[in-house]
Amino acid sequence: MLHPILHSVDDQGIATLRLNRAELHNALDDTMIVQLTSTLETLIADARIRAIVLAAEGISFCAGHDSAWMQRMAGFGQEEIKQHARLLATLLGTLDNCPKPTIARVQGSAFGIGAGLLACCDVAIGASEALFCFSDVKLGMIPASVAPYVMRAIGERATRRYFITAERFNAGKAKRLGLIHLVVEHEELDMAVAQMCRQVLLNGPQAMAEAKQLVRELGGRAITADAIETTIARIAQVHASTEGQEGVAAFIEQRAPSWIHRE
Template sequence: MTDPVTLAVDLQGVATVSLNRPEVHNALDGDTIGFLLATVETLAEDDSIRAVVLTGRGINFSIGHDIEWTRRLTQAGAEEIRYQAGQMVRLLTALDNLDKPLIARVQGSAFGPGAALIACADVAIGVSEALFGFSEVKLGVVPSVIAPWIIRAIGERATRRYFMTAERFNAGKAKRLGLLHQVLEADELDTAVTHAISQLLVNSPAAMAEAKRLVNRIGKLGASEEAIAAGIESTVRVRTSAEGREGIQAFLDKRKPDWMK
């Protein structure tokens, strides 16, 4: 049996995680979600990993939930459905909180939870022919589990529209909404991903991890006193850290910091 998720790590410490079910357009079922979650948790604990690329094999990134798996869940009880929903939440939370830079290499269309995977990435680069959407209401259900990440990515107003209409939108609209950061042609995708990786690898790993935690925390607080206090504490924590001191000193010395050697 072929693993539904594959992992490859290059000499720079860049891990490429690929959804590996091209015959069903990388649809997500319980096994795939479990494999992907285990892979992300393993990478989170590996200090040698500098960045992670999430992509899919075949023509689509992920069309969302697997049809056969969905059919089986129609016969499931509340506890089983609750468990499976919890697994999806665990996966999205693990991706969102991964303390390495996460790049979504979106080589094709993504729907429902497939789009939510992209929403968890720090950098999302997609091809111009990709389509996106949330068709759950056509089936009488709601994309409830993925809502927090989609709302954060494209905003409450746009989420209401696309959750309720179930209409599809193209890559250009996805970029304007904020789901994608960059849109280009398929033959330019790998060059753009490589460029993004090269920009990330010159940065302090600890500082990037702190930046992600800071944005996730302050993003929920707005310009409140708590957010301002969190920003101050983050500045103190980073500036007094080993990498923070090394980075500033390397800049002053006009040399590369230790993490680039």
């Protein structure tokens, strides 16, 4: 039986999550969403995992909603629709709030939910031929579940345009908008992802988690006295931590800190 979600972990603690419905362009249904959320939660809870790569099999990253799932939902009432929407909201929230570094490997088209997933990742690396789209309005629907994450990534004005026009845009445009960070040729994609993984492995795992939390706390806030106090408190907290003390000691002693993998 084909497993819709695959995952593996290498000897350095890099976990790779793969959407595995290539024949359906990795479109998501409720079962796949629940499995992806559960796998993410397991990886988050595993102290051995240093970073998570979100990838996909086949030519597409994720084509959005599975058509069979949409057909089933066509007969649902509002409460049932809300229950299914909550499944997707939980997935996106779990990915967005993951304390570990998350890297999206986008080898092909990312539509709707697919674009939402990569907007929740810390780093998104896309192949030059990748395409992006929010086509919900063509069906008389709206991309509400992904809206908070997409708006944060590309801004309100650009979101308004692409939500109402349902235009497709290419990887170059996605990079300029801020939806992805790096565009490479397809044959360079794995190398670029591996390089990004090597980069995060150099850093303190708890420090990266704290840095992500700091950004969440400060996001959208004015630079007020309270915001400055938040930064001061966080500096002191992290400096006093075991990892912070180890990092400073390693710098002074000119050695690698304990979290760097040694062959």
